[in-house]
Amino acid sequence: MMDKLIFGRYIPGSSLIHRLDPRTKLMGAIFFIIIIFLANNVWTYLTLALFVALAVGLSKIKVSFFINGIKPLIWLILFTVILQILFTSGQTIYFRFGPFILSEEGLINGAFIFMRFVLIIFMSTLLTLTTMPLSLSDAIEYLLRPLAVIKVPVHEIALMLSIALRFVPTLMDETEKIMNAQRARGIDFGEGNLYEQMKSIVPLLIPLFVSSFNRAEELATAMEARGYKGGEGRSKYRQLSWETKDTVTIIAFLGLAVLLLLLKT
Amino acid sequence: MDIRFEEVGFTYQKGTPFESRALYDINLSINDKSYTALVGHTGSGKSTVLQHLNALKKPTEGSVSIGEQVITAATNNKGLKKLRKKVGIVFQFPEAQLFEETIGRDIAFGPKNFGVSEEEAIEKAKALLPQVGLDESFLDRSPFDLSGGQMRRVAIAGVLALEPQVLVLDEPTAGLDPQGRKEIMDMFYDLYKNQGLTIVLVTHQMEDVAQYADHMVILEKGTVTKEGAPRDLFKEADWLESMQLGVPQTVRFAQQLEKRFNWTFDPLPLTTDELAEQIKEKIGDGREAGDRT
Numbered sequence: 149m150m151d152k153l154i155f156g157r158y159i160p161g162s163s164l165i166h167r168l169d170p171r172t173k174l175m176g177a178i179f180f181i182i183i184i185f186l187a188n189n190v191w192t193y194l195t196l197a198l199f200v201a202l203a204v205g206l207s208k209i210k211v212s213f214f215i216n217g218i219k220p221l222i223w224l225i226l227f228t229v230i231l232q233i234l235f236t237s238g239q240t241i242y243f244r245f246g247p248f249i250l251s252e253e254g255l256i257n258g259a260f261i262f263m264r265f266v267l268i269i270f271m272s273t274l275l276t277l278t279t280m281p282l283s284l285s286d287a288i289e290y291l292l293r294p295l296a297v298i299k300v301p302v303h304e305i306a307l308m309l310s311i312a313l314r315f316v317p318t319l320m321d322e323t324e325k326i327m328n329a330q331r332a333r334g335i336d337f338g339e340g341n342l343y344e345q346m347k348s349i350v351p352l353l354i355p356l357f358v359s360s361f362n363r364a365e366e367l368a369t370a371m372e373a374r375g376y377k378g379g380e381g382r383s384k385y386r387q388l389s390w391e392t393k394d395t396v397t398i399i400a401f402l403g404l405a406v407l408l409l410l411l412k413t
Numbered sequence: 414m415d416i417r418f419e420e421v422g423f424t425y426q427k428g429t430p431f432e433s434r435a436l437y438d439i440n441l442s443i444n445d446k447s448y449t450a451l452v453g454h455t456g457s458g459k460s461t462v463l464q465h466l467n468a469l470k471k472p473t474e475g476s477v478s479i480g481e482q483v484i485t486a487a488t489n490n491k492g493l494k495k496l497r498k499k500v501g502i503v504f505q506f507p508e509a510q511l512f513e514e515t516i517g518r519d520i521a522f523g524p525k526n527f528g529v530s531e532e533e534a535i536e537k538a539k540a541l542l543p544q545v546g547l548d549e550s551f552l553d554r555s556p557f558d559l560s561g562g563q564m565r566r567v568a569i570a571g572v573l574a575l576e577p578q579v580l581v582l583d584e585p586t587a588g589l590d591p592q593g594r595k596e597i598m599d600m601f602y603d604l605y606k607n608q609g610l611t612i613v614l615v616t617h618q619m620e621d622v623a624q625y626a627d628h629m630v631i632l633e634k635g636t637v638t639k640e641g642a643p644r645d646l647f648k649e650a651d652w653l654e655s656m657q658l659g660v661p662q663t664v665r666f667a668q669q670l671e672k673r674f675n676w677t678f679d680p681l682p683l684t685t686d687e688l689a690e691q692i693k694e695k696i697g698d699g700r701e702a703g704d705r706t
Contacts, residue, residue, distance in 0.1 A: 330510060355509050359509055
């Protein structure tokens with residue numbers, strides 16, 4: 149089960165996208181998600197799709213990984229798309245049943261929404277597949293830094309984030325171990341009716357909680373023992389460096405936004 | 414119940430860039446009512462082999478037969494559950510599996526999954542507590558109030574409650590004090606000797622292998638390198654040392670005596686008693702021990 153969780157997983161590589169500064173990739177992805185709302189016709193969506201295809205191509209990662217990224221969300225996407233299709237009224241109506249309307253506009257809207265979801269997921273999957281989680285949290289810390297002026301504990305937030313990310317694999321291993329132990333005691337995960345399945349989660353969750361709390365306590369002790377005391381005056385082990393290719397990437401994103409503004413109706 | 418591995422291979426996350434091969438070409442048999450020790454240093458594939466013993470993992474190549482049932486990559490997951498009752502696994506640090514409100518209910522969890530009624534399962538739990546060295550007063554206490562060693566015992570009782578025919582132990586005494594260690598190991602030995610259980614012990618403790626096991630399997634880099642009686646395998650002390658496995662202290666001691674006094678120990682002494690006996694013999698018939706050849 150754990151093998152299939154591809155979304156949010158770093159795949160090592162040395163492509164251009166891998167080597168970009170994490171800040172560039174993070175800002176780019178956020179910017180992309182904002183400007184995707186400018187798109188409202190076939191041309192704009194086509195431009196966006198080409199842009200994403202180019203980025204995916206540059207990353208040298210197999211497309212199947214991106215498609216796997218969509219799988220966990222497919223029901224949410226279909227649900228939204230179907231709602232959109234059934235409740236959009238328009239001028240060309242094909243079919244009407246009670247409150248449900250099937251119109252040309254609805255179908256087009258549905259297709260656009262579907263595209264929007266897929267493009268956003270591809271872009272954010274690209275971000276997480278090509279960026280190490282720790283670099284990502286460095287980037288977040290850097291970008292949030294201005295907020296420190298209004299007393300936002302930026303360093304602590306970044307630390308929490310890195311710790312959380314750091315322990316994802318550990319927790320997955322732990323989950324796997326506990327699942328095995330409980331399966332050996334006769335539990336079938338993912339079988340039986342909904343109630344049985346929910347009940348089978350309890351013997352998994354409680355041990356996980358217990359061990360997470362223990363681990364948190366141990367980590368806190370270990371950090372204190374090594375004299376950790378927050379962000380003030382603390383230098384960084386991993387240095388971020390901004391290069392020409394990052395500037396070029398940002399310009400490409402701005403160019404994309406301009407193109408969208410020109411093409412949108 | 415026999416367990417047999419035929420040309421077993423296992424690859425984690427097959428078909429992804431994270432693919433990694435854990436086992437290849439494993440042939441081994443665990444005979445009914447035997448006490449098999451599975452040794453090998455970290456990363457040799459012990460844990461993966463262990464999960465094949467009750468079909469928690471299915472081989473990606475070859476086949477594993479557990480009693481009557483043959484498991485291959487194509488075997489359906491349904492119907493594997495009954496194997497879990499026949500082969501009980503005590504995982505490393507099994508205390509991590511505790512979750513119920515009371516110790517009694519936690520021990521009863523396994524049997525209940527196999528259709529035993531609540532009352533009967535609790536009765537079983539009550540009967541098992543003394544066996545793992547706890548008394549009945551523990552029945553209604555929370556497992557989370559116990560010491561690490563006591564939690565271990567409760568977790569082991571939880572597996573014994575399934576009444577398996579084969580008991581698989583993954584370093585069951587790691588982190589226990591010497592006294593607790595001996596108690597637990599003796600308890601397992603008693604199950605093997607007197608109740609006819611088949612035991613598979615995964616361990617780094619060569620002393621335990623020497624003292625309890627009648628069969629030994631050595632894993633290295635995902636495959637079986639040697640298999641046989643501990644007494645035979647421990648003769649190759651240098652080879653074992655080179656595998657970072659070592660030999661029991663008695664064997665090491667005997668070998669030093671052999672070098673020093675030109676003695677030969679036959680059979681190789683595996684326990685301190687055997688060693689003492691043989692030394693007594695040698696010193697007994699000639700005070701000038703050094704002269705013997």
